[in-house]
Amino acid sequence: MKVLVTGGAGFIGSHIVDLLIDEGYQPVVVDNLSTGNLGFLHEKVPFYKENITSSNLEAIFAKERPDIVIHHAAQVDVSQSIQNPYDDAVSNIIGTIQLLDCCIKFKVKKFIYASSCAVYGDAGDLSINEGYPIQPISFYGISKYTPELYIKRFQQLYGLTYTILRYANVYGPRQTPKGEGGVVSIFREQLKDNKQPIIFGDGQQTRDFVYVKDVARANILALKKGQNEIFNIGCNTKTNINDLFKLMNTMTKKQLLPKYKPQRKEDIRFSQLNNNKATQLLGWKPKYDLTSGLEDTIFD
Ligand SMILES: NC(=O)c1ccc[n+]([C@@H]2O[C@H](COP(=O)([O-])OP(=O)(O)OC[C@H]3O[C@@H](n4cnc5c(N)ncnc54)[C@H](O)[C@@H]3O)[C@@H](O)[C@H]2O)c1
Structure with a gap:
């Protein structure tokens, strides 16, 4: 089965491509x-250096005729979305619409979309499920949510x-030490180089950290399950940034002290995703806790 992965040279996309190969699928x-890196890609995977907003996209679909599309290409930097909402929207919204058009034209059987907890905005210190109100506070959150509406409508109108x-x-x-989820990779680089890490705000803001190989496995499960459903993919745990830093400091045997800078307006305060629905309908559960995932990440 042929699976076209957009953003497949990126952080998450390249792990999905690796797992697709292991499982006997044909990724393109x-x-x-x-922001991607060709060095992340398996050498045998057909690769097209192309923007998803380009008019050349259709020719790629015509040539490759994918059965399934896994869509990860996106502008992923929250701060960048605030500075340049137009480019963010073109990549994330218009790019997705163009992909959906191609899917209909070339009879793709399924579309898997990488959305984000950023769609929920500031949810309070709660574990939230998929029914929680959508209240994004960044343009990135808006540009990740809007395609969800298009995807649902494409399903209703054309059966995708x-x-x-x-x-x-x-x-x-x-x-890379950039993007919305990059705090682990930023701390990792700074600890490696003995540079003083920066924490925005008081460090009491929480995040639900999920290991990339667990995320890749959720995509593989979604090839066959979870039809026309939305799933939270997180560990249903919360870790504050001060504790994350302390843990990474200890694991790397460093004793660096962070420097605190003012909180950024676009940053959400709390994040914790209830994953019961993914467990029940996709059969997905995270296999890595934060310590085991960090061990793989820090000592990679
Ligand atoms: N990293 C996270 O914590 C996180 C959380 C929630 C959602 N996501 C989503 O997961 C997906 C992958 O994110 P990532 O963290 O791997 O980031 P990434 O930057 O490593 O991956 C994005 C990839 O898409 C490519 N790309 C960007 N714009 C493109 C365009 N217009 N046309 C073609 N290619 C384009 C980049 O070169 C890169 O390889 C994104 O859709 C992101 O919104 C990531």
Whole structure:
């Protein structure tokens, strides 16, 4: 079965491609390499350096005829979305619409979309499920949510089956110290270089950290299950940034002290995703807790 992975040269996408190969699928990758890295990609995977907003996309679909599309290409930097909401929207909204059009034209059987906990905005210090009100506070949150509406409507109008995965904060090997979930990779770099890490705000803000290999497995399960459903993909745990830093300091045997800077307006305060629905309908549960995931990440 042929699976086209957009953003497949990126952090999460490249782990999905690796798992697709292990499981006997045929991945094909479209990525403009704006943040991706060809070095992450298995050498035998057909690769198209292309923007998902390009008019060349249709020719790629015509040539490759994918059975399933896993869509991960996106502008992923929350601060960047505040500085340049237009480019963020073009990549994340218009790019997704163009992909959906191609899916209909070339009779793709399923569309799997990487959404984000950013769609919920500030939910309070609660574990939230998929029915929680959508209140994004960044343009990134808006541009990740709007495609969900298009995907649902494409399903209703044209029968394109979908699964939407709303990720918590993903971390793991190959993550660059940028983007929305990058705090682990930022601390990792700073600890490695003995540079004083910066924490925005008081460090009491919480995140639900989920390991990238668990996220890749959720995508593989979604190839066959979870039809026309939305799932939170997180560990249903909360870790505050001060505790994360202390843990990484200890694991790397460093004794660095963080420097505190003012909180950023676009940052949510709390995040914790209830994953019961993914467990029940996808058969997905995270296999890595934070310590085991960090061991793989720090010592990679
Ligand atoms: N990392 C997280 O914590 C997290 C959390 C929630 C959701 N997500 C979503 O997961 C997906 C992957 O994120 P990631 O963390 O791996 O980031 P990433 O930057 O490593 O991956 C994105 C990939 O998409 C490519 N890309 C970007 N814009 C493109 C375009 N217009 N056309 C073609 N390729 C393009 C980049 O070159 C990169 O390889 C994104 O959709 C992101 O919104 C990530």
